[in-house]
Amino acid sequence: MKLYEKLADxxxxxxxRGVFAPGERxxxxxxxxxxxxxxxxxxxxxYALLESRGVVETRPxxxxxxxxxxxxxxxxxxxxxxxxxxxxxxxxxVLSTLRSIRANDAVPLGSPYPDPTLFPWRRINQYANAxxxxxxxxNLIDDLPPGNPELIRQIARRYAENGVPVDPDEIIITVGAxxxxxxxxxxxxxxxxTVAVESPTYxxxxxxxxxxxxxxxEVPTHPADGIDLDVLAQIVxxxxxxxxxxxxxxxxxxxxxxxxxxxRQLVALLAAHEIPVIENDVYHELYFGETxxxxxxxxxxxxxxxxxxxxxxxxxxxxxxxxxMPGRYRAQVEKLKFLNTLTTPSVPQVAVAxxxxxxxxxxxxxxxxxxxxxxxxxxxxMVQRFFPAGTRVSSPQGGYxxxxxLPPRVDSMQLYQAALAHGITIGPGYMxxxxxxxxxxxxxxxxxxxxSQTEGALRTLGELAGKMT
Amino acid sequence: MKLYEKLADxxxxxxxRGVFAPGERxxxxxxxxxxxxxxxxxxxxxYALLESRGVVETRPxxxxxxxxxxxxxxxxxxxxxxxxxxxxxxxxxVLSTLRSIRANDAVPLGSPYPDPTLFPWRRINQYANAxxxxxxxxNLIDDLPPGNPELIRQIARRYAENGVPVDPDEIIITVGAxxxxxxxxxxxxxxxxTVAVESPTYxxxxxxxxxxxxxxxEVPTHPADGIDLDVLAQIVxxxxxxxxxxxxxxxxxxxxxxxxxxxRQLVALLAAHEIPVIENDVYHELYFGETxxxxxxxxxxxxxxxxxxxxxxxxxxxxxxxxxMPGRYRAQVEKLKFLNTLTTPSVPQVAVAxxxxxxxxxxxxxxxxxxxxxxxxxxxxMVQRFFPAGTRVSSPQGGYxxxxxLPPRVDSMQLYQAALAHGITIGPGYMxxxxxxxxxxxxxxxxxxxxSQTEGALRTLGELAGKMT
Numbered sequence: 003m004k005l006y007e008k009l010a011d012x013x014x015x016x017x018x019r020g021v022f023a024p025g026e027r028x029x030x031x032x033x034x035x036x037x038x039x040x041x042x043x044x045x046x047x048x049y050a051l052l053e054s055r056g057v058v059e060t061r062p063x064x065x066x067x068x069x070x071x072x073x074x075x076x077x078x079x080x081x082x083x084x085x086x087x088x089x090x091x092x093x094x095x096v097l098s099t100l101r102s103i104r105a106n107d108a109v110p111l112g113s114p115y116p117d118p119t120l121f122p123w124r125r126i127n128q129y130a131n132a133x134x135x136x137x138x139x140x141n142l143i144d145d146l147p148p149g150n151p152e153l154i155r156q157i158a159r160r161y162a163e164n165g166v167p168v169d170p171d172e173i174i175i176t177v178g179a180x181x182x183x184x185x186x187x188x189x190x191x192x193x194x195x196t197v198a199v200e201s202p203t204y205x206x207x208x209x210x211x212x213x214x215x216x217x218x219x220e221v222p223t224h225p226a227d228g229i230d231l232d233v234l235a236q237i238v239x240x241x242x243x244x245x246x247x248x249x250x251x252x253x254x255x256x257x258x259x260x261x262x263x264x265x266r267q268l269v270a271l272l273a274a275h276e277i278p279v280i281e282n283d284v285y286h287e288l289y290f291g292e293t294x295x296x297x298x299x300x301x302x303x304x305x306x307x308x309x310x311x312x313x314x315x316x317x318x319x320x321x322x323x324x325x326x327m328p329g330r331y332r333a334q335v336e337k338l339k340f341l342n343t344l345t346t347p348s349v350p351q352v353a354v355a356x357x358x359x360x361x362x363x364x365x366x367x368x369x370x371x372x373x374x375x376x377x378x379x380x381x382x383x384m385v386q387r388f389f390p391a392g393t394r395v396s397s398p399q400g401g402y403x404x405x406x407x408l409p410p411r412v413d414s415m416q417l418y419q420a421a422l423a424h425g426i427t428i429g430p431g432y433m434x435x436x437x438x439x440x441x442x443x444x445x446x447x448x449x450x451x452x453x454s455q456t457e458g459a460l461r462t463l464g465e466l467a468g469k470m471t
Numbered sequence: 472m473k474l475y476e477k478l479a480d481x482x483x484x485x486x487x488r489g490v491f492a493p494g495e496r497x498x499x500x501x502x503x504x505x506x507x508x509x510x511x512x513x514x515x516x517x518y519a520l521l522e523s524r525g526v527v528e529t530r531p532x533x534x535x536x537x538x539x540x541x542x543x544x545x546x547x548x549x550x551x552x553x554x555x556x557x558x559x560x561x562x563x564x565v566l567s568t569l570r571s572i573r574a575n576d577a578v579p580l581g582s583p584y585p586d587p588t589l590f591p592w593r594r595i596n597q598y599a600n601a602x603x604x605x606x607x608x609x610n611l612i613d614d615l616p617p618g619n620p621e622l623i624r625q626i627a628r629r630y631a632e633n634g635v636p637v638d639p640d641e642i643i644i645t646v647g648a649x650x651x652x653x654x655x656x657x658x659x660x661x662x663x664x665t666v667a668v669e670s671p672t673y674x675x676x677x678x679x680x681x682x683x684x685x686x687x688x689e690v691p692t693h694p695a696d697g698i699d700l701d702v703l704a705q706i707v708x709x710x711x712x713x714x715x716x717x718x719x720x721x722x723x724x725x726x727x728x729x730x731x732x733x734x735r736q737l738v739a740l741l742a743a744h745e746i747p748v749i750e751n752d753v754y755h756e757l758y759f760g761e762t763x764x765x766x767x768x769x770x771x772x773x774x775x776x777x778x779x780x781x782x783x784x785x786x787x788x789x790x791x792x793x794x795x796m797p798g799r800y801r802a803q804v805e806k807l808k809f810l811n812t813l814t815t816p817s818v819p820q821v822a823v824a825x826x827x828x829x830x831x832x833x834x835x836x837x838x839x840x841x842x843x844x845x846x847x848x849x850x851x852x853m854v855q856r857f858f859p860a861g862t863r864v865s866s867p868q869g870g871y872x873x874x875x876x877l878p879p880r881v882d883s884m885q886l887y888q889a890a891l892a893h894g895i896t897i898g899p900g901y902m903x904x905x906x907x908x909x910x911x912x913x914x915x916x917x918x919x920x921x922x923s924q925t926e927g928a929l930r931t932l933g934e935l936a937g938k939m940t
Contacts, residue, residue, distance in 0.1 A: 025799070097806065100612060100615055101615070103612055113612060115611050118608040118610045119607065123603070124603075124607075127600070127818075130599070130600075131599075131600040131603070134592070134596035134599070134600070135593075135596070137592070139587040139590060140592060140788075141587045142584050142783075142788040143579070143582060143584055145789065146569055146570070146573065177812040178812060180810075180811070180812055193661075210810070212810065213811065215661070215662065320611055320614065320816060321816060322812070322813070333528055337566065340678075341649075341653070341678045341679070341681065341682040342649070342682065342811070343647060343649055343791070350816060
């Protein structure tokens with residue numbers, strides 16, 4: 003056990019025993035360093051670890067505070083995958099990582115978002131402006147869920163063109179895929195229920211589970227073809243699972259595309275147990291292959307697939323337009339949408355619809371896909387060149403992130419802190435699981451055009467990782 | 472008991488006994504009419520009542536279906552206010568009412584939203600367009616919660632100018648007040664908890680409670696000055712209450728402004744029991760008096776007031792910009808915002824900020840307030856003129872709705888259906904409570920300029936109500 007882990011455990015124990023009350027400030031980094039006779043760096047690592055465990059939180063310009071509602075007990079660290087479901091608190095780590103990315107001007111290798119300069123920002127805004135000018139006013143009541151009919155029609159059309167069977171009446175417009183995922187999960191499961199997720203998984207999945215007071219059971223997921231169906235079959239056969247959440251296409255962070263045969267098997271396995279599956283398909287337009295991949299919806303015969311997607315990765319992130327196609331749960335999701343945020347802003351919906359109908363979405367996507375494919379190759383080569391021996395890199399089949407396995411002795415939180423001192427951000431493996439299975443993994447974003455600055459950042463990262471082995 | 476109520480009870484019993492399975496279609500209106508030997512109208516009323524009770528739901532072009540998750544038991548109808556908390560399902564009735572309003576072109580007396588033609592739509596869109604043109608792209612990561620710093624500063628400035636003590640760091644931008652209320656409630660209470668609400672109350676409050684699986688206890692609320700503090704004191708003294716939700720200014724539907732002394736008492740009463748209070752203050756700019764009213768925040772010494780508001784009633788509804796000032800629950804609400812919808816769309820935030828800084832918000836508000844004050848007077852006079860003897864009307868001190876108590880024999884759902892046949896919508900009293908206390912009340916929207924069409928609609932409504940007495 004490392005020194006900073008020991009310190010973190012010690013403080014966590016104190017919190018559990020009530021030495022520090024919820025909301026109370028714990029010792030400053032400097033003070034703790036003197037008090038415990040350890041380095042500033044060790045304290046920083048310990049506090050970051052405590053934050054990731056949900057024990058403390060940072061407040062800007064104020065320091066570290068005990069969380070108001072500290073979890074009843076720490077997430078089990080060595081729990082066997084098959085038997086123990088974890089309560090989830092990954093969000094604090096994610097939020098603090100995102101803040102670091104915002105505060106640092108350098109190459110945002112740790113960002114979960116695509117390079118926004120690739121989006122046709124001006125074009126979409128021109129449509130928005132034209133719509134706003136055409137109307138003397140806008141009546142909110144015309145925009146009640148499910149959403150703008152023309153946008154819904156355009157989305158259904160794209161699916162139909164790609165062989166995904168879609169009834170436009172099934173589509174509900176949401177504030178990004180985040181809301182779609184939240185509503186879908188709430189429609190099918192209740193607090194205390196257990197939800198099966200991929201491991202590693204995109205943290206938005208863990209967030210939804212956490213927000214709704216559910217429990218996650220993590221299923222090993224292979225970098226090449228996705229969730230382990232044997233393990234999943236064992237889980238659903240032996241315990242009640244309220245829902246399963248997966249990203250079959252270009253999963254973040256692994257980047258795989260689940261083969262059609264496996265998609266069919268997954269849907270059949272869950273359907274046999276009447277378990278609804280929430281499919282997060284936000285990267286579906288960012289494929290590197292010849293054709294757009296299939297979705298779980300293609301193989302859904304019982305209406306158990308709740309398909310969630312958005313334009314945030316492929317067209318515009320700041321417009322926050324997502325959608326759900328919730329199968330037999332349509333009525334519930336529509337109602338929850340109404341209760342959650344009433345409506346999705348109107349002009350952005352119509353602007354995207356107009357863009358889809360009139361503009362060059364496919365041309366735009368071809369360019370983006372080509373750029374991402376090239377940049378994936380370059381970054382992968384550079385990681386292999388600069389990083390210490392024993393480093394392994396994923397082979398993404400779409401999307402814009404690379405998953406890097408470092409030698410086991412490298413702790414990704416330590417690397418994250420060290421990189422931050424150089425103005426470089428990374429996505430530490432801790433964000434993608436409630437357990438510590440991915441402590442020596444990092445996620446890198448390759449959506450930004452390759453520059454000498456990127457190369458320098460990767461070289462620095464590789465050196466820092468090398469020192470830790 | 473009326474015939475349609477008997478029919479509704481009969482069908483509800485059948486559902487409870489499992490005669491109709493969840494998701495199953497019940498008899499068509501025509502078929503039921505023949506089967507039970509009652510009129511089409513009676514069946515329609517019975518089905519509407521069942522829908523409001525959450526037993527069945529309509530699906531477009533398909534008919535009536537038993538809800539997937541029918542409530543375990545019907546809400547107690549004659550329960551004494553003080554002892555029985557109700558599970559809430561008002562949302563289905565509200566959503567179907569809103570749909571009727573949308574489908575009917577006539578005077579939207581039933582609308583919960585203000586006349587959008589009063590909003591400075593073009594001005595705000597011009598700001599939005601200028602912002603979009605100034606930037607070559609937009610990075611989502613700059614818009615993480617709490618929200619756009621300039622908008623937060625402008626909101627804080629307005630509060631400060633009106634004597635409400637506000638720390639800008641406390642403000643979190645949300646997708647309308649709806650999201651602010653949901654997040655605030657989730658931050659302070661958990662599923663199964665009991666929440667005290669005004670009765671009647673704005674249904675968004677009941678929605679939030681319903682969505683989160685909590686229970687509502689309704690506290691009698693006076694049309695002149697708000698929630699009954701004696702009853703509330705008795706409730707909090709005798710049972711655990713996780714939170715209280717109130718609208719102290721121009722409550723929808725009653726329109727009262729709670730006096731400062733009473734606001735102080737309310738805050739003190741709840742603070743003595745450490746009960747957080749969620750203050751929905753969306754109408755704060757629409758006062759008829761000389762000055763903007765105080766808020767519960769003015770009297771909050773312990774950080775227990777979670778203040779929620781928006782621009783949707785006073786500036787722009789379709790931009791969906793709201794905010795929360797959650798006192799000591801700031802960190803929780805910010806995190807929940809991040810989990811719920813990630814961010815609020817950016818350009819709308821900045822456009823509103825620019826409008827507030829550069830344009831004539833106060834001039835706009837003065838015009839709106841003057842119009843509403845006049846229209847309230849006119850509509851009130853017309854209700855007294857056209858409606859049957861025994862009708863009583865509220866005296867709103869702000870906002871844009873009138874609360875009308877009809878003679879007890881008038882059923883507001885029946886009136887709603889009859890009015891709909893004339894293309895007129897109203898807000899039936901059933902929407903404002905989980906109990907049947909307001910069955911002979913209706914809410915009328917007076918935000919639209921007074922026309923001969925409005926006058927005709929009110930005359931028709933009065934005649935229809937007269938026939939029912």
